[in-house]
Amino acid sequence: MITVDKALNMIVDNASPLSAKTMATEHAHTFVSVNDIVADRPLPPFNRVAMDGYAVRSTDFSSPEIELKLKGQIQTGIQSELVVEPGEAVNVMTGAPCPAGADAVVKVENSKVSGDVVTLHEDNIRPGLNIASMGEDKSRGDLLIQAGKPLSAADIAVAASVGLAEIEVYQKPRIKIISTGTEIVHPSVTPLDHQIRDCNSYSLRTMCRPYRLENEFLGIGEDDKDVLSALIQKGLDSEILLLSGGVSMGDYDHIPKLLSENGVKKIFHKIKVKPGKPVWFGKTDKETFVFGLPGNPVSVQSCFRIFVEPLIKKLSGYKQAQHAFLKLPLSQDAKSKTPREHYMPGKIKVTDSGTAVEPVQIRGSGDFSNFAESQGLFLMPGSKRVLEKGELVDFLPWSDTW
Ligand code: AMP
Numbered sequence: 166m167i168t169v170d171k172a173l174n175m176i177v178d179n180a181s182p183l184s185a186k187t188m189a190t191e192h193a194h195t196f197v198s199v200n201d202i203v204a205d206r207p208l209p210p211f212n213r214v215a216m217d218g219y220a221v222r223s224t225d226f227s228s229p230e231i232e233l234k235l236k237g238q239i240q241t242g243i244q245s246e247l248v249v250e251p252g253e254a255v256n257v258m259t260g261a262p263c264p265a266g267a268d269a270v271v272k273v274e275n276s277k278v279s280g281d282v283v284t285l286h287e288d289n290i291r292p293g294l295n296i297a298s299m300g301e302d303k304s305r306g307d308l309l310i311q312a313g314k315p316l317s318a319a320d321i322a323v324a325a326s327v328g329l330a331e332i333e334v335y336q337k338p339r340i341k342i343i344s345t346g347t348e349i350v351h352p353s354v355t356p357l358d359h360q361i362r363d364c365n366s367y368s369l370r371t372m373c374r375p376y377r378l379e380n381e382f383l384g385i386g387e388d389d390k391d392v393l394s395a396l397i398q399k400g401l402d403s404e405i406l407l408l409s410g411g412v413s414m415g416d417y418d419h420i421p422k423l424l425s426e427n428g429v430k431k432i433f434h435k436i437k438v439k440p441g442k443p444v445w446f447g448k449t450d451k452e453t454f455v456f457g458l459p460g461n462p463v464s465v466q467s468c469f470r471i472f473v474e475p476l477i478k479k480l481s482g483y484k485q486a487q488h489a490f491l492k493l494p495l496s497q498d499a500k501s502k503t504p505r506e507h508y509m510p511g512k513i514k515v516t517d518s519g520t521a522v523e524p525v526q527i528r529g530s531g532d533f534s535n536f537a538e539s540q541g542l543f544l545m546p547g548s549k550r551v552l553e554k555g556e557l558v559d560f561l562p563w564s565d566t567w
């Protein structure tokens with residue numbers, strides 16, 4: 166059995182970013198930019214007035230309150246040749262270019278106009294007051310968004326601001342999903358005593374949503390080789406096929422053998438982890454990646470987060486496809502019986518003394534109802550059986566697609 170680290174490296178190293186496409190910047194949220202995005206002009210592009218008020222020469226302030234000749238007005242968006250000479254002020258609006266000669270802006274609240282004279286009061290006059298000078302945020306050519314980063318709302322704003330109405334991004338993987346198990350029925354069916362309603366296809370499809378992945382549920386396959394083979398064949402027409410159930414050691418756990426028979430080459434089977442020990446991973450010659458996930462709902466959700474998401478990230482062009490854990494203290498002791506690396510459900514607890522992870526008690530991998538209280542997974546290393554209150558743990562929130 167391989168370790169989690171080894172499995173994650175094998176997943177990420179076997180995949181490469183998909184090909185690029187050009188899309189409208191307004192639709193590019195969560196897509197990953199292929200290119201570095203740089204400033205096409207200084208930011209701000211001119212000495213920008215930061216307050217509605219009066220552009221002045223700071224050296225005119227021989228005392229906090231002075232009278233100046235009101236020379237005119239500069240409206241935002243209108244070009245002006247006005248120059249502020251000694252003894253003069255120009256009325257300016259937020260966002261307008263600061264007129265030549267002026268080096269400070271006194272806010273309108275500190276002014277009184279009478280005819281063409283303005284009285285200004287400013288206790289803290291200094292050059293640069295209420296002016297954002299040209300290039301103070303970034304110079305022309307400075308890096309604004311690094312290639313390989315998923316685009317946030319703020320990044321989309323930056324891209325638009327440097328004139329990119331379209332942007333080159335990596336395509337995202339299309340996902341196909343199959344639930345397996347003779348006992349599994351559709352949620353709309355009233356189950357017989359021995360039957361279980363399918364919930365795995367629901368959690369998996371929902372977990373694809375923050376990444377905005379096209380995904381399709383191919384249906385529930387009973388534990389019959391022909392039925393499952395036919396479904397697998399349909400699923401291989403995608404970048405990632407996810408199956409739940411049928412990967413363990415039971416007589417009806419056909420999935421590993423059927424995947425091999427259908428041209429999926431095994432990369433690994435079984436990981437030293439809890440939950441998720443029976444995870445099967447492979448790919449076809451046509452670069453369809455396949456995960457056989459254990460059927461327990463807790464395992465499915467945990468394994469998607471731990472193992473499938475780094476693959477999605479790598480294929481989508483993320484430079485950082487591996488997990489970035491948060492480091493948080495535990496709010497109370499946590500115990501595990503397994504010598505495997507254990508990803509345990511936790512929720513965030515905020516108190517006056519800080520933020521901590523509180524373990525969520527579940528009765529096992531089938532206990533999806535108590536598990537639903539969790540906000541992420543914290544890691545109990547394989548070398549430990551106990552983590553004490555206050556110890557820092559690696560915490561993986563359920564979503565990090567900011
Ligand atoms: P398996 O991995 O096939 O041995 O399944 C492990 C457990 O998960 C069994 O109790 C199954 O009934 C349950 N299970 C499998 N698939 C699903 C599903 N799609 N929805 C809910 N429970 C499932």
Ligand code: MG
Pocket residue numbers: 345346347410411460
């Ligand atoms: Mg099964």
